[in-house]
Amino acid sequence: MSTVAKELPTTGSPTLQVRRPGRGTKGTALLVGPPIAFLALILALWYLVSALLGRLSFLLPAPHRIFTEGFFDARVAGDIGNAIVQTLLVSLAGLAVAIVIGVVWAVAMSQARAIERTLYPYAVILQCIPILALVPLIGFWFGQExxxxxxxxxLIALFPMVSNTLFGLQGVERSQRELFKLQGASRWTVLTKLQLxxxxxxxxxxxxxxxxxxVVGAIVGDxxxxxxxPGIGSLISNYTARLQGPQLFAAxxxxxxxxxxxxxxxxxxTKAAVGKWYEPATN
Structure with a gap:
């Protein structure tokens, strides 16, 4: 007993040091190794299929040709760069509009069950309609620029904003809602101080x-x-029509x-805005 007593610390409480997984060289190798090995396997199969195609290799050009005849070619790289900028502008503009419409739509539905029953089916219908069926109408009404x-x-980016925002607004705990009601908070106060x-x-x-x-919607529009x-979608279409495989894969x-x-x-x-006070549950 005396020997055990001597081995125990005399001051303070014992501390338990837990070694976190994924640290050190071994952890890094376990984290990075499998994806790199899988990528190497894909590249090996890619080269093999491209070699077997022979004169039809433009259907699946060797990976290095995507860079030598695509990104490293000044003219192709310039065309891809200009097209990417145009697609980026379209996608950011569409995303901004989708965020505004989606948040307003979800907030309106969160205020009353009758509004939700009235408007939510149309959000689902909009999501289910094949966008290719609407493209001719969009071009007829709004031009082609x-x-x-x-x-x-x-249209493609709107539904996730509506559904996720509505889920978040309706996911507030009932006890918190009741606390705001007990304090006599108005509907606007509940929305801005609690729900949002x-x-x-x-x-x-x-x-x-x-x-x-x-981004997908901007490419489809192209x-x-x-x-x-022209955006990157137009460039992809042009390379496909010309059977320019390396340039197509680069685009x-x-x-x-x-x-x-x-x-x-x-x-x-997301991390910058809510990461400091919100941490998802982990196992």
């Missing part, structure tokens, strides 16, 4: 989803509306990177 492309982007702050995490989640969809400055990769960049931007904005 920037504004028409922006409308396509809005509580709904911010859900709203930012909707923004991240809508950000990627806004495929059909050819007037004005597709640039469009994918644009969507990832916008998604990452809104992920950062």
């Amino acid at each position: 920037f504004f028409a492309r922006m409308i396509v982007s809005v 702050p509580a709904a911010l995490p859900a709203m930012f989640a909707g923004m991240r989803i809508s950000a990627g969809l806004a 495929f059909f509306f050819r007037r004005g400055t 597709i990769l640039a469009a994918a990177l644009l969507g990832v960049a916008i998604f990452a931007l809104f992920g950062w904005l």
Whole structure:
């Protein structure tokens, strides 16, 4: 007993040091290794299929050709850069409009069940209508330039903002609502001081989803509306018609990177806006 007593600390409480996983060289290798290995496997299969195609390799050009004949070619890189800027402008404009309309729409539905029953079915219908069926009408009504492309982007990006914002507004705990009622708070006070702050995490989640969809909408609009400055969708269509495989894959990769960049931007904005006071539950 005396030996045990000597080994125990005499002052303060014993501390338990927990080693976090993913630290050190081994943790980094476990984190980065599998994705890199999977990418290497994909590239190996890609090269193999491209070699087997022979003269038809333009259907699946070797990965290095995407850079040598695509991004590293001054003319192609310039065309892709200009098209990406145009698509970025359209998608950001469409996303901004979708955020404003989506938040206003969700706030209106959150104020009364009758309004929700009236308006929410139309949000679902708008989501379910094939956008390609509306594109001819959009071109007929609004022309085939920037504004028409922006409308396509809005239509595709709108529903996640409506549904996520409504979910956040209606997810406030009943006890908090009752506390505001006991204090005699007005409907406007409940909305601005309780519902909207509580709904911010859900709203930012909707923004991240809508950000990627806004890029998709801008590209879809480019495929059909050819007037004005061409976007990346118009460039993809042109490369497809000319059977320019490396340039086509370079344009597709640039469009994918644009969507990832916008998604990452809104992920950062989410952490900056609500990360200090909101932490999702983890197992």
